[in-house]
Amino acid sequence: xxxxxxxxxxxxxxxxxxxxxxxxxxxxxxxxxxxxxxxxxxxxxxxxxxxxxxxxxxxxxxxxxxxxxxxxxxxxxxxxxxxxxxxxxxxxxxxxxxxxxxxxxxxxxxxxxxxxxxxxxxxxxxxxxxxxxxxxxxxxxxxxxxxxxxxxxxxxxxxxxxxxxxxxxxxxxxxxxxxxxxxxxxxxxxxx
Amino acid sequence: xxxxxxxxxxxxxxxxxxxxxxxxxxxxxxxxxxxxxxxxxxxxxxxxxxxxxxxxxxxxxxxxxxxxxxxxxxxxxxxxxxxxxxxxxxxxxxxxxxxxxxxxxxxx
Numbered sequence: 001x002x003x004x005x006x007x008x009x010x011x012x013x014x015x016x017x018x019x020x021x022x023x024x025x026x027x028x029x030x031x032x033x034x035x036x037x038x039x040x041x042x043x044x045x046x047x048x049x050x051x052x053x054x055x056x057x058x059x060x061x062x063x064x065x066x067x068x069x070x071x072x073x074x075x076x077x078x079x080x081x082x083x084x085x086x087x088x089x090x091x092x093x094x095x096x097x098x099x100x101x102x103x104x105x106x107x108x109x110x111x112x113x114x115x116x117x118x119x120x121x122x123x124x125x126x127x128x129x130x131x132x133x134x135x136x137x138x139x140x141x142x143x144x145x146x147x148x149x150x151x152x153x154x155x156x157x158x159x160x161x162x163x164x165x166x167x168x169x170x171x172x173x174x175x176x177x178x179x180x181x182x183x184x185x186x187x188x189x190x191x192x
Numbered sequence: 193x194x195x196x197x198x199x200x201x202x203x204x205x206x207x208x209x210x211x212x213x214x215x216x217x218x219x220x221x222x223x224x225x226x227x228x229x230x231x232x233x234x235x236x237x238x239x240x241x242x243x244x245x246x247x248x249x250x251x252x253x254x255x256x257x258x259x260x261x262x263x264x265x266x267x268x269x270x271x272x273x274x275x276x277x278x279x280x281x282x283x284x285x286x287x288x289x290x291x292x293x294x295x296x297x298x299x300x
Contacts, residue, residue, distance in 0.1 A: 003292045010285045013215075017278065020218050 022076050022186070026141065029072045031182030035175045037065040038123070042171025045164040086136050094129055101125035117157050119167060123174055124153035145181060149174050197287045204249045205280045209234060209242045214277050217252060217269040225265040243267060251276055 022029060040047075041061045044054050104125075105118040127150030134143025152174050156166045205211055212232055216223050223231075229239050246252045251273030255266045269277075 003288050006288045007285065007292070010281055010288065014278075014281055014285075017218060017274075017281070020221070021274070 019076055026139065026185055028182040028185035029076065030069060031178045031185065033068045033072065033182075034065055035178030035180070035182055037061045038175030039171050039179060040175075042119075042167040042175060044167075046168055090129075090133050090136055093132060097125040097129040097132075119163075120153045120157050120170065123149050123170060127151075127153055141181060141185075145177060148177055197283055197290065201283050201287075202276055202280045204245060204251065205277060207242070207245075209238070210246055213242060213246060213267070214251065214269065214273065217267055218274065218277060222266050222268040225267065228267065246273070249273075249276075 041058050044057055045051075049057055101122045101124070105121045108118040108121060127146045127148070130142050130146030130149065132146075133139065134141070134146055152170055156169050159166060159169070161169075205214055209232060213228060216228065216231060225239065225243070228234075228243075229236065232239065234242070243252070243254060246267075247254050250270060252267050252269050255268065257264055257266070
């Protein structure tokens, strides 16, 4: 029946609009995912995870984040077509930032008095990567998030607190900032 | 109610070309004037008029810049445009449902 087909078509369009709203939210699903990863990861000592297990747990969380990012990309961004040039450049620049993080974390990790700093090298690199994204895409959110995470990464290790407390601060204020940003963007997009 | 629903359809979006423009922009996020012209097979003047109408209604914004030393016009849907299109789809859905029920035009 033609009316039934028309109704199905309208519903299809509404479903596609919903996907488009998520896409328009500026990467909000990724903020939520990685915010949750950081929040849980940095709070692992407080969740009763033994010290020897924290490294493997972080690897597992990062794997969850990576797989989740792929699924989000396939679900919401697959039909967007080829990435714009700037976006490609930004993604490739991640290799530089993350390469720096791996190298610096390894270096700090081998010096026992500064081993704890290795935990904050990754967010420092990610903060710098976000700042670059903010400059390239003229996105105030990316820039502010990058600055905030960068400041946390440098300031927290300098605080006269035990490592577990420092990690908790990064989890709450770093991971929390990512989570809050992502949820806020999704909320705004959902009401458009 | 069907009569009221008909009258509540947004005239700005209801025109075929403008409906197509809004659909493309909502799905792709943004589109250049050239892409819109290619997809919709409209003349510069015709497309320009529809883009202006949507811009004046606040449903899209038009940005002009240079890309590889050539002027480029990009259209992006606004939050108001997204909401208006959503309302338009809801109204269409209610119209079709009323028609399927066989509601006479003077009843809701």
